[in-house]
Amino acid sequence: MTQPTTDKRTHVPPPPRGSLWYNQRFRNVLYQGLAVVFLIALGAFLISNVLTNLEERSIRTGFDFLEREAGFRIGESLIEYNARNSYGRAYLVGIINTLRVALVGIVLTTLIGILLGIARLSPNWLIVKLAAVYIETLRNIPLLLQLFFWYALVTGILPPVRQAIALLPGVYLSKSGLMFPAIVPHPSHPYVLGAFALGGLLAWGAARRAKRHLERTGQRRSALLPGLGCTIGLPLVVWLISGAPTALDVPTFTRFTFAGGNNITPEFLALLLGLTTYTAAFIAENVRGGIQAVPWGQTEAASSLGLRRSTALRLVILPQALRIIIPPTTSQYLNLVKNSSLAVAIGYPDLVSITNTSLNQTGQAIECIAIMMAVYLSISLTISLIMNRYNNYVALVER
Amino acid sequence: MRRHSVSQTGSSSPPATASRPPVVSIGLLGWLHRNLFSSRFNALLTVLALLLLYMALPPLIHWLAIDAVWGAAEPSVCHAAHGACWAMIHEKYRLILFGRYPYAEQWRPMLGLVLLAGLIGLSCNRNFWRLWLFDVWIGGLAVWFVLMWGGWFGLAFVPNHLWGGLPLTLILTLIGLAVAFPVSIFLALGRRSTLPVIRLICIVYIELIRGVPLISLLFMASFMLPLFLPTGVNFDEVLRAQVAIIMFSSAYLAEAIRGGLQAMPQGQYEAAHALGLTYWQTQRKIILPQVLKISIPAIVNIFIGLFKDTSLVAIVSLSDLLLSMRQAIADIAWRRYFVEGYLFIALIYFCICFFMSKYSQYLENQLETGQRR
DSSP: OOOSSOOTTTOOOOOOTTOGGGOHHHHHHHHHHHHHHHHHHHHHHHHHHHHHHHHHTTOOOSGGGGGSBOOOOOSOOSSOOOTTSBHHHHHHHHHHHHHHHHHHHHHHHHHHHHHHHHHHTOSOHHHHHHHHHHHHHHHTSOHHHHHHHHHHHHHHHSOOGGGOEEEETTEEEETTEEEEOEEOOOTTHHHHHHHHHHHHHHHHHHHHHHHHHHHHHOOOOOOHHHHHIIIIIHHHHHHHHTTOOOOEEOOEEOSSSEESSEEEOHHHHHHHHHHHHHHHHHHHHHHHHHHHHSOHHHHHHHHHTTOOHHHHIIIIIHHHHHHHHHHHHHHHHHHHHHHGGGHHHHTOOOHHHHHHHHHHHHOOHHHHHHHHHHHHHHHHHHHHHHHHHHHHHHHHHHO | OOOOOOOOOOOSSOOSSOOOOOGGGSHHHHHHHHHTOSSHHHHHHHHHHHHHHHHHHHHHHIIIIISOBOSSOOHHHHHHOSSOBHHHHHHHHHHHHHTTSOGGGTHHHHHHHHHHHHHHHHHHSGGGOSTHHHHHHHHHHHHHHHHHHOOSTTOOOOOGGGOOHHHHHHHHHHHHHHHHHHHHHHHHHHHTOSOHHHHHHHHHHHHHHHHSOHHHHHHIIIIIHHHHSOTTOOOOHHHHHHHHHHHHHHHHHHHHHHHHHHHSOHHHHHHHHHTTOOHHHIIIIIIHHHHHHHHHHHHHHHHHHHHHHGGGGGTTTOOBHHHHHHHHTTSGGGGGGHHHHHHHHHHHHHHHHHHHHHHHHHHHHHHHTTTOO
């Protein structure tokens, strides 16, 4: 760049020969070098501050606290846990609780969201308006407020456990949550599950064969019946062979509370309600936008090709709509996972709540918060990885 | 997705005998037929929806208005009534709106609210999008802080841990956006830079912040920030939460601005280059003015999201609108009327967010004209 002529690109008069200052490549290296030096200096400054502060307050460092006894109880846990377990175990409980509410939430919110999105496009004026009122109301009120509201409603309005409402025989709703019968474990259950998985695989194979047959010969062959037979029939047969165990552990009222059965705590119930109804409003808008973005001409073209309405929807409209719907819906799923952290406000023992307790007990703020952030980051990255894969798959269908 | 009628005759002469359209396709009856009873399934849906409304609406209206207790009243009056207890709001609205701000001084946050509302209202008018609007905002915010803190002009000093309610919620959002905005421009430019190290730093920052929940950043700010600062330097709680909100919103704003940057045609850069402009001149004079204009709707949406998200500071015990409401219903005498309290602040949040989202839609329509081909 140091020719004696005027630089053609920038019209800058020629710099003195050998001047590094006007060398673009040198400048690039310099700027980046400065940025790195600045970051390292900032990091060193912060770390030295942290070290002096920790020493002053005599706080321990390192992750060995994870093996120490936690000493606090956790309201609900899917795995075995008691106060004498380690902090590491407590964290595991928190992570599982977060994942549990996130997974159930994502499935439910997708269903409600799609339903609402379709309702927004219904030819029925009343349904459109009702869906619009729902969406606008829930979208414009903070989620935390809604969570507090649901929790206050569940614990404040529902009757105490003595006067629990019986929704169905064996299903009770009260201040202390939703109680429903549990299936008593039986040695045959793993086999039934296995049969279900095998049946699903077979049904998938049958559907593939039917599709190939259709593509080769043009003849339609229904894969519905064999598919249903495989997924429902096979587990049923296994269940019948093993003696059809029907034992249910029904919750029954003892002196003060219910015994037996499964219990969904009011915290989980309120969190799930809040998260799903809130996120569904956003997903509904994505669904509506996606379907509306497919030009009407596509529908007309499909019907002039002689496709039936349902076939046109499945083969022409949805593949194109999905390409538009999926990216924003992915970020809604990510939002749902991140928003599940608000559980701490209503006392559901999720990851944030466990972090909060451990942090207050050990004082090791940096380690505790680092673990929490790392877990959320990995969940976020995993979801976006999976959804990107799916997005690529859907995008390829068109081309 | 609407089907348009294409059966228009091109002939100019009217038909000899103009017969009226069938009665079920015009007027109210026609509208009902088209919109509510167009098919058997639709008719069923309509009937179900009407049934639902019939079951839900009358009791709701009774509870909300007819049987409700309005104006000042004792809790015992509410206890006897069957409807909502708006007397609770009447009793507590100052606590809900202004938190623990000294009672006698609460005209100051009230005036501050009016000031902020005026500033926002002014900024909503596109005719005022000039450079002087920045000066107006800086002046307005300065007046606002003097009003809230006091210490001058004979106003009593009020430390920020006593601030609360709606003014706190609003100012956390506004300052969060205002400070994050310039940062986010650099982040967005950095993310699209050709310098690999700069790009990497920006990507890591943005993705890190966007990958974790805001609550973890608030925790970080309230528990870790004191450890990161040199001994002796200390932030108060409000400022700590503000730092977390700034970090959070800068990452999201940067992505909104990056969206605008990606929409810029390559020709703009080439034209600037041909004129001999340097990188910063190109950005400042050519690219950013256009980018900021097309990203304004996205920025307004982030504003709405941030306004709702500031309610999370309630978890780290800042008495914003949400927490001061919870403090209001902590009063034993009124605690059973929590639904009314939640509805009240939900209405405040809803009005502001709904207005902003409608404004954002309006802007999208207005600003699109320049880009339309």
